[in-house]
Amino acid sequence: MxxxxxxxxxxxxxxxxxxxxxxxxxxxxxHDRFTEAMDAIKRFHMPVNGGRPDAGAVGVLAGESRTGKSYALKMYAHDFPAYQGEDGMIRPVVYVDMPSEGGFRSVLQAVADALNVPHTKSMDNGTLDKLIRGALHAQRVQLLLLDEFQEVFDTSKKAMIAHGRGFLRKILNLGTLNILCAGLLQTYEQMAGDPQLTGRGNLPYKIIRPYxxxxxxxxxxxxxxxxxxxxxxxxxxxxxxxxxxxxxxxxxxxxxxxxxxxxxxxxxxxxxxxxxxxxxxxxxxxxxxxxxxxxxxxxxxxxxxxxxxxxxxxxxxxxxxxxxxxxxxxxxx
Structure with missing residues (x-):
């Protein structure tokens, strides 16, 4: 081409x-919206220029569909490619697109696939969840980017929200990485109303707006x-x-x-x-x-x-x- x-x-x-x-x-x-998004992701990942990656917080990148959120997330992840370490693959930044169907199991599978964690249909969710957390730690993931997160925090799926909240909390308890959730404007509204999440770093956010x-x-x-x-x-x-x-x-x-x-x-x-x-x-x-x-x-x-x-x-x-x-x-x- x-x-x-x-x-x-x-x-x-x-x-x-x-x-x-x-x-x-x-x-x-x-364009300036792209620059704003990239700068917000960078500050959430590395709050001090020349410092270390932050850990233990969840943040939100929100906006209308097609305002460039996903492209910014993918470009940022592209700037931190996986590499071979002494004990296995190191993935500083991991991008995951949340599935729209399949329930919480499909969310776990999407994250597992991004980390190259093998799994089977017979594996229960608790085991897969534990394997994911082990991989996040072993692969030294600094920033987990969860795109289309409105698929998880959807008011019509209360069970999904409960599972998603617990999933985020367990990952943050590792104390080794931050999680940035991207989605529609409603994503921020739903997460901002959850004290279990706002208590994890005060829920910093960036809204990407159309012109x-x-x-x-x-x-x-x-x-x-x-x-x-x-x-x-x-x-x-x-x-x-x-x-x-x-x-x-x-x-x-x-x-x-x-x-x-x-x-x-x-x-x-x-x-x-x-x-x-x-x-x-x-x-x-x-x-x-x-x-x-x-x-x-x-x-x-x-x-x-x-x-x-x-x-x-x-x-x-x-x-x-x-x-x-x-x-x-x-x-x-």
Whole structure:
């Protein structure tokens, strides 16, 4: 696969259609939300620059889906690869994606697999739990990253929450590592209401938010983000994504969510490649929105004036949360 990042704009535009499609699908844009997430993870892992890893605390990285939490966690874990020690494998940072099905047993299996702990179907949960804790200690794990943790702390699964709480507490009792749980905003709310967890390091947290538009600083950051995407697109000319008229519409469609922004640009970009266009135009964005427009919607951001645009429900929810003084508006770090 050819990386368009190493090519000039003209060279990237001359790639085959499939290569250009891959280039768009694999675009990574460094942005302030990613930097915030990485810095928060680093401070939780190593609170003192040049110091030692912290241990015995649980923290939370929370935010809406597709705001870049998982990517940051994976990148951080990638910076601390496993290596062969004198007595076996050493895994300083371990990333685990929590399964959405299978109950607490599947959670244990996911953690065991990340640590390369062998297990069988006949093995009971207590034994597997003990093996996991033994591996965490033997492999000198400093930081355990548990992604999609809302699958464990789900109010509709009270038994799962009880098992998850006990699992975290037993690991923290080792006194050798920290645990960072990442998930939706509700994840923090559920964990913050549990004194058994807040008592383990005061539950430090970081909320990763989508970009706003009403705030001028947020608007500038979002337009800069659009510009960085534009800079990496495999087209002969820039698509003008930073222009306020275009960026405003992109923000409305994606609600300032970087994951959705990337997907929507990709969808419009595919249409532009099919048209042999030198850039993504509003015609392509309009056609891309046609395929995702909510049923019954009477507003089209790429055909109607933005003065007619309704406030997206998610934006209303964010305003309501801020107005109510919800704890999630208080960012740490």
């Amino acid at each position: 050819t990386s368009s990042a190493a090519l000039s704009r003209a060279e990237a535009a001359s790639l085959s259609p499939g290569e250009r499609q891959d280039a768009m699908a694999n675009i990574f844009v460094g 706003g538009w009403a705030n001028e600083d947020e608007k500038k950051l979002f337009r800069l983000l659009c510009d960085r995407f534009d800079d990496k697109l495999p087209f002969a000319t820039r698509s003008g994504l930073r222009r306020e008229a275009i960026a405003h519409r992109l923000h409305w469609v994606t609600n300032g969510n970087i994951g959705r922004l990337k997907t929507f640009i990709y969808q419009a970009g595919c249409l532009a490649i099919n048209d042999a266009s030198d850039q993504i135009t509003t015609v392509h964005f309009a056609a891309a929105y046609d395929s995702i427009i909510p049923l019954g919607s009477k507003f089209h951001p790429f055909r109607d004036d933005m003065s007619r645009a309704p406030v997206p429900k998610e934006e209303k929810d964010r305003v309501e949360i801020a107005a109510n003084g919800n704890a999630l508006t208080k960012q740490v770090g």
